[in-house]
Amino acid sequence: MSxxxxxxxxxxxxxxGPEEIRQTSALLRIKVNNRLATRVHNDWxxxxxxxxxxxxxxxxxxxxxSWWRLRWEPVPTNMPxxxxxxxxxxxSAGHGYLWPPMRIETDGESVVVHSLPSSEDATEPIxxxxxxxxxxxxxxxxxxVEMFIQTxxxxxxxxxxxETPLHALWKExxxxxxxxxxxxxxxxxxxxxxxxxEAPEGVVDALQQLFPEAGEAAVAEIAAAxxxxxxxxxxxxxxxxxxRSGVPGSLGVIGGIKNALTRDIxxxxxxxxxxxxxxxxxxxxxxxxxxxxxxxxxxEILEITEQSLSGKETPMSNxxxxxxxDDSTQVNLLFRRSVITGRRFEMxxxxxxxxxxxxxxxxxxxxxxxxxxxxxxxxxAAEFLAPINALxxxxxxxxxxxxxxxxxxxxxxxxxxxxxxxLDNHGLRIHYD
Numbered sequence: 001m002s003x004x005x006x007x008x009x010x011x012x013x014x015x016x017g018p019e020e021i022r023q024t025s026a027l028l029r030i031k032v033n034n035r036l037a038t039r040v041h042n043d044w045x046x047x048x049x050x051x052x053x054x055x056x057x058x059x060x061x062x063x064x065x066s067w068w069r070l071r072w073e074p075v076p077t078n079m080p081x082x083x084x085x086x087x088x089x090x091x092s093a094g095h096g097y098l099w100p101p102m103r104i105e106t107d108g109e110s111v112v113v114h115s116l117p118s119s120e121d122a123t124e125p126i127x128x129x130x131x132x133x134x135x136x137x138x139x140x141x142x143x144x145v146e147m148f149i150q151t152x153x154x155x156x157x158x159x160x161x162x163e164t165p166l167h168a169l170w171k172e173x174x175x176x177x178x179x180x181x182x183x184x185x186x187x188x189x190x191x192x193x194x195x196x197x198e199a200p201e202g203v204v205d206a207l208q209q210l211f212p213e214a215g216e217a218a219v220a221e222i223a224a225a226x227x228x229x230x231x232x233x234x235x236x237x238x239x240x241x242x243x244r245s246g247v248p249g250s251l252g253v254i255g256g257i258k259n260a261l262t263r264d265i266x267x268x269x270x271x272x273x274x275x276x277x278x279x280x281x282x283x284x285x286x287x288x289x290x291x292x293x294x295x296x297x298x299x300e301i302l303e304i305t306e307q308s309l310s311g312k313e314t315p316m317s318n319x320x321x322x323x324x325x326d327d328s329t330q331v332n333l334l335f336r337r338s339v340i341t342g343r344r345f346e347m348x349x350x351x352x353x354x355x356x357x358x359x360x361x362x363x364x365x366x367x368x369x370x371x372x373x374x375x376x377x378x379x380x381a382a383e384f385l386a387p388i389n390a391l392x393x394x395x396x397x398x399x400x401x402x403x404x405x406x407x408x409x410x411x412x413x414x415x416x417x418x419x420x421x422x423l424d425n426h427g428l429r430i431h432y433d
Contacts, residue, residue: 012025020164021058056155060152070088070145100128207219252329302331319366341415345418
């Protein structure tokens with residue numbers, strides 16, 4: 001069996017429990033990008049094994065029930081609550097089994113699987129040993145889950161157990177996945193942080209009504225951002241604020257940058273790597289070398305004046321938004337931040353989004369959500385405004401000197417927090433306890 005996400009059952013029926021549990025008892029082997037998540041120490045046997053005895057049925061049922069959220073729901077901006085963990089942590093498969101301590105996260109493009117060892121004070125006779133973090137394409141994860149669920153259903157059919165809740169649930173998932181309208185609805189629910197049919201009445205419909213005006217991909221970004229608050233109020237506020245007169249600008253210059261991007265940049269796997277590559281290409285096209293981007297130069301890219309960065313207009317509540325005109329390069333810029341460094345970062349994020357957003361997206365949202373699109377924006381903005389090589393040269397040998405970091409913020413006209421995050425994201429700062 002090949003693939004980047006594999007759950008491989010070796011059937012070994014038992015004599016205990018409901019029929020579907022007994023007949024799908026197995027030695028399970030779980031691999032993620034060739035890393036073994038089911039490596040365990042058995043205290044009874046005093047040995048280490050690559051498989052663990054579990055029932056495949058409850059795991060398949062949990063994966064099917066969590067299908068849409070595992071595929072689309074990103075990590076919350078705040079601490080994940082119990083509801084999110086129930087949909088993303090394998091221990092929620094339950095039924096009294098000791099499941100691998102695995103957490104599954106997605107940004108829409110990639111799935112990250114965290115495999116943790118059992119705690120040192122665990123009293124169970126089986127202790128999980130693996131400790132890794134592996135990122136794989138989301139479609140590879142979905143393919144592995146689908147193969148496992150189909151294998152479990154085939155096992156049930158073979159032993160004469162039909163019409164189980166798993167059969168019914170998986171039939172529903174596959175039918176909805178094959179229907180573009182139904183799949184879009186389920187995706188929006190998941191992005192909002194809800195199980196199927198559990199979202200507040202009217203919220204998903206309100207999001208879908210934005211498709212013609214904003215673009216479906218843009219609305220997906222908004223849905224992910226809505227999950228951090230009360231969706232109904234969030235949407236009402238957004239609809240009102242999006243009609244404001246913001247700062248008028250243009251994306252004409254960005255069209256030239258887009259033409260300069262090589263095709264391979266847009267297919268770099270990791271979002272942060274793609275964002276940085278786009279930023280380096282944009283800086284080269286604009287002839288910026290390693291120099292800071294002045295307010296005047298940044299304004300020229302979006303065709304706004306330096307005075308427009310003053311932040312006098314009422315800011316957006318929950319996100320920043322650039323609204324493109326239907327038939328021109330004109331754009332209405334709705335800032336969320338008031339301070340100059342924050343507004344510069346928002347402008348850089350809009351430049352990134354204009355370079356990669358689908359043509360049908362008239363809205364370019366910059367949010368706090370942890371989707372792939374927002375990750376690209378943030379990585380682009382950091383590298384575009386403070387290129388890492390120039391930043392290292394400015395800071396010198398000590399990358400943890402707070403005073404020097406403050407000076408770097410002034411020099412590159414970004415916040416010190418953005419400087420620290422940029423360094424951390426490159427693994428360049430050493431932290432001491």
